[in-house]
Amino acid sequence: MILDGKAVSEKRLEILKEKIDESGLYPRLATVIVGEDPASQMYVRMKHRACERVGIGSIGIELSIDASTEQVLEAVARLNADPDIDGILVQLPLPRGVETARVIDAVAPIKDVDGFHPFNLGRLLAGKPVYAPCTPQGVMTILDEYGIPIAGKRAVVVGRSIDVGRPMAVLLLNADATVTICHSRTENLADETRRADILVSAVGKAKFVRPDMVKAGATVIDVGINQDEQGRLSGDVDFEAVRERAGAITPVPGGVGPMTIATLMENTFKAARLRTCCDEIVR
Numbered sequence: 001m002i003l004d005g006k007a008v009s010e011k012r013l014e015i016l017k018e019k020i021d022e023s024g025l026y027p028r029l030a031t032v033i034v035g036e037d038p039a040s041q042m043y044v045r046m047k048h049r050a051c052e053r054v055g056i057g058s059i060g061i062e063l064s065i066d067a068s069t070e071q072v073l074e075a076v077a078r079l080n081a082d083p084d085i086d087g088i089l090v091q092l093p094l095p096r097g098v099e100t101a102r103v104i105d106a107v108a109p110i111k112d113v114d115g116f117h118p119f120n121l122g123r124l125l126a127g128k129p130v131y132a133p134c135t136p137q138g139v140m141t142i143l144d145e146y147g148i149p150i151a152g153k154r155a156v157v158v159g160r161s162i163d164v165g166r167p168m169a170v171l172l173l174n175a176d177a178t179v180t181i182c183h184s185r186t187e188n189l190a191d192e193t194r195r196a197d198i199l200v201s202a203v204g205k206a207k208f209v210r211p212d213m214v215k216a217g218a219t220v221i222d223v224g225i226n227q228d229e230q231g232r233l234s235g236d237v238d239f240e241a242v243r244e245r246a247g248a249i250t251p252v253p254g255g256v257g258p259m260t261i262a263t264l265m266e267n268t269f270k271a272a273r274l275r276t277c278c279d280e281i282v283r
Contacts, residue, residue: 001146001248003221005138008145009258016265017054027272028057029113029264030079033091034072034098035065040091047089050261056268059085069099073106080108086275087113087268092163110274113267116163124167127174130274131267136168138259139200139221140175148198148219148248151176156193158182158209158236159202164223168200189213201236209237217247223256 020027029051031044044060051058061075072094079088088111094100109119115131123129132140143150155177159165165181173179182192193199193213199220201209206226214220224236235252243249250256 002243003142003146003219003248003250003255005142005250005255006253006258008142009138009262011145012141012259012262013050013054013265016262016269020055020269023269023273025269025272025276026055026057027086027268028059028084029087029089029268030059030061030082030085031089031091032061032063032072032075032079034063034067035095037093040093044091047261047264050265051268054265054269056265065095067095067098069097069102072098072103076103076106080106080111085111086271087111087264089114089264111271113264113271114163115167115267121162121167124170124174131270132171132263133163133167134263134267135164135202135223135256135260136171138256138263139168139223140171141259141263142221142250142256143198143219146248150198152178153197154178154180154195155198155200156180156182156196157200157202158189158193159200159204159223161202164202168202168223172198172200203236205236206234207236207238209242211238211241211245214242214245216245218245220246220249221256222250222252225252225257 033040033044048058079085088107090103104116107117109117112120113131115133120131124132155172157165157169160181160183169179169181180192182189190213194215196218199218202223204224206228220237222235222237226234228234
């Protein structure tokens with residue numbers, strides 16, 4: 001079975017548009033991009049288009065490649081103080097000269113619709129999330145929409161990044177899966193992945209996951225976006241080879257990516273609703 005993230009995202013965005021129309025709110029998202037990386041610029045454009053589609057206002061702050069950490073922090077501070085802005089997204093990765101951790105920490109937690117601030121990650125770990133990081137939450141939505149059982153299942157997450165791997169593991173744990181996190185120092189990786197009922201790969205290596213690494217009938221979630229030897233878009237999973245062994249699998253493109261953007265839109269609407277009911281975020 002192909003897990004069509006694009007179709008799920010289309011459904012979620014239509015539902016969200018109706019909710020926004022009925023709410024009487026006008027949520028607003030601000031994006032901050034530093035430099036002119038083509039991929040980052042493309043992702044930001046896609047996010048702004050999604051905003052327009054569902055009725056979320058959006059503004060973009062563009063800083064030059066040589067912007068200092070302090071200049072980025074000043075931009076974030078202005079957006080934090082702007083009462084008309086509900087959500088702030090700092091497009092990652094930032095240039096090497098900018099201290100990413102300081103920038104993430106500077107975003108007001110109630111406006112951190114990417115879910116990367118330590119406050120929001122802590123709430124996630126405590127099982128009381130306000131905003132979960134968009135890509136992992138998008139994966140959970142796909143699993144839910146397709147009725148993939150999680151409770152009691154063995155889940156393996158390959159990758160331990162703070163934006164995908166670790167929060168993905170926590171979300172699966174919160175849904176009562178038995179979770180293993182694998183990474184570059186994991187010994188006998190294939191032995192671990194073959195035990196997975198749900199296998200999530202977020203390593204950033206084209207066609208890294210091969211059929212011999214997958215349990216027959218497993219659900220395989222491919223978070224990677226890479227280029228293969230021919231320069232074609234590819235996920236972490238060797239899709240054509242693995243799909244015959246997997247019970248369900250996400251494609252690249254058209255799998256997790258569209259759900260990342262849909263979740264960002266949902267988080268931004270949630271931020272607007274939180275703004276209208278004061279301190280719910282800190283309860």
